[in-house]
Amino acid sequence: MKAPVMPKPGQCKWTEGDSGSYTFPCKNRAENGSYCDHHRTIVYETPEQRKARAEEMRAANAAANKKRLAA
Numbered sequence: 319m320k321a322p323v324m325p326k327p328g329q330c331k332w333t334e335g336d337s338g339s340y341t342f343p344c345k346n347r348a349e350n351g352s353y354c355d356h357h358r359t360i361v362y363e364t365p366e367q368r369k370a371r372a373e374e375m376r377a378a379n380a381a382a383n384k385k386r387l388a389a
């Protein structure tokens with residue numbers, strides 16, 4: 319098992335993978351805290367924002383299904 323690769327100081331700490339084999343694919347600078355601007359919006363998403371995004375997905379899927387039925 320290879321040693322975990324840690325992000326460089328100042329690098330975004332966005333992780334991918336599962337326990338034991340993380341990677342830090344994001345090469346962006348972390349300006350204020352642990353993450354770049356892009357990943358900070360995902361990591362610190364509020365439950366309300368998460369719910370709103372889930373609703374959007376549901377609505378988009380419903381619209382797609384309707385289109386399929388009409389065709």
Ligand SMILES: [Zn+2]
Pocket residue numbers: 330331332344345346353354355356357
């Ligand atoms: Zn990032």
